Amino acid sequence: MAQPAQCGTGGGGEVTDERTPEEAAARLEAARKLFAGPVAFLKSAPELKFLPEPSAPEVAFAGRSNVGKSTLINALVNRTGLARTSNTPGRTQELNLFDVGDPLAFRLVDMPGYGFAKAPKDMVKRWKFLVNDYLRGRAVLSRVLVLVDARHGLKDVDRELMGMLNKAAVSYQLVLTKADKIKPTELAKVVAETEAESRKHVAAHPVILPTSSETGAGIAELRAAVLDAISV
Ligand SMILES: Nc1nc2c(ncn2[C@@H]2O[C@H](COP(=O)(O)OP(=O)(O)OP(=O)(O)O)[C@@H](O)[C@H]2O)c(=O)[nH]1
Numbered sequence: 553m554a555q556p557a558q559c560g561t562g563g564g565g566e567v568t569d570e571r572t573p574e575e576a577a578a579r580l581e582a583a584r585k586l587f588a589g590p591v592a593f594l595k596s597a598p599e600l601k602f603l604p605e606p607s608a609p610e611v612a613f614a615g616r617s618n619v620g621k622s623t624l625i626n627a628l629v630n631r632t633g634l635a636r637t638s639n640t641p642g643r644t645q646e647l648n649l650f651d652v653g654d655p656l657a658f659r660l661v662d663m664p665g666y667g668f669a670k671a672p673k674d675m676v677k678r679w680k681f682l683v684n685d686y687l688r689g690r691a692v693l694s695r696v697l698v699l700v701d702a703r704h705g706l707k708d709v710d711r712e713l714m715g716m717l718n719k720a721a722v723s724y725q726l727v728l729t730k731a732d733k734i735k736p737t738e739l740a741k742v743v744a745e746t747e748a749e750s751r752k753h754v755a756a757h758p759v760i761l762p763t764s765s766e767t768g769a770g771i772a773e774l775r776a777a778v779l780d781a782i783s784v
């Protein structure tokens with residue numbers, strides 16, 4: 553048997569990838585091409601009624617405020633400044649949609665962040681309504697990428713979102729961000745812990761993806777995960 557190109561678990565679990573090295577390389581190349589085409593900001597939707605026609609699969613980026621959602625979208629499409637980023641938590645407050653490919657292949661959706669201190673109560677309420685509506689009512693939503701800061705691991709607010717996703721039966725995958733900020737040994741530990749917890753959730757994809765928008769680590773693999781998500 554060929555060597556597995558990538559093993560899905562750091563903890564010796566049952567998830568393995570049986571792709572040959574050639575198949576793994578072809579998958580990464582297809583994903584690279586998919587993201588190399590034209591990309592454009594489509595619109596901001598503060599409510600569901602402002603969403604575009606559901607004419608293409610969508611992959612949404614969720615996570616605590618400041619976790620790096622907008623930065624990761626920019627890294628994936630290799631365009632600085634496409635999605636707006638900031639040090640101020642709560643920068644993204646609507647669903648921001650980006651068209652990828654011409655003809656349109658799929659859409660990336662930058663979601664408003666949650667869980668920051670000092671968020672006004674009505675903002676939290678609005679977030680919950682918007683996100684719940686979107687998760688439950690969007691048939692073209694292929695997968696949600698739930699971003700988690702590699703330095704902090706899963707927090708209760710993330711678990712709350714995972715609960716919402718499980719309930720809405722939306723497939724999701726956990727992605728660790730800012731991997732450049734910790735040592736490889738610490739990263740391996742967080743990956744294993746996050747993986748162990750995600751296995752308890754039915755809607756969670758078993759593979760955890762560590763990434764850094766700063767160094768580019770894990771970005772090619774994340775592109776391939778997006779390709780997988782829209783191909784099923
Ligand atoms: N070192 C490092 N910094 C990062 C990385 N990703 C994001 N950042 C920084 O983290 C901060 C927040 O990034 P954003 O992309 O604006 O975060 P967000 O999740 O979109 O935040 P909200 O829109 O408020 O929900 C910015 O200062 C980024 O430069 C990374 O991989 N490595």
Ligand SMILES: [Mg+2]
Pocket residue numbers: 621622623636637638643644662
């Ligand atoms: Mg943002």
